[in-house]
């Protein structure tokens with residue numbers, strides 16, 4: 498665990514780029530690729546070689562940079578099986594409950610539909626890290642596009658139930674300020 502480093506950076510207007518790196522094996526995993534250039538730059542800055550790309554869902558602002566980043570790095574792409582037709586360059590599809598082994602990382606795919614039907618939260622169990630894509634943000638949750646409110650509630654409840662409280666949560670967008678403003682319209686007593 499001490500050999501793991503997470504590097505988070507912003508890209509596009511409000512997306513997050515995330516790289517999870519294991520110093521000992523050199524394994525480096527990207528979660529989503531809003532734009533390839535920002536990832537290429539981050540990898541150069543850290544001097545890391547990308548091995549895998551995990552995709553949370555099919556929206557353009559999470560996958561549009563994938564082909565260019567694969568071209569630049571040769572990384573293998575793993576994403577939701579049900580969106581295989583929508584995500585270019587995907588090597589492997591997963592379903593809810595599948596595990597993938599990426600170097601030393603055992604990463605579990607938790608299906609968290611609501612924002613989209615294909616949404617996967619990627620849980621690096623031993624490292625105590627999860628990436629919730631556009632399901633759970635700082636102070637809020639994702640907009641419901643393809644699922645319904647019950648589905649989103651079930652997904653959020655599942656994350657609450659399954660993830661240990663000390664889990665570090667990464668997500669797809671920086672919406673904290675807007676979410677805080679909205680939260681105050683619902684409950685201003687704090």
Ligand SMILES: [Zn+2]
Pocket residue numbers: 554556612631
């Ligand atoms: Zn989205």
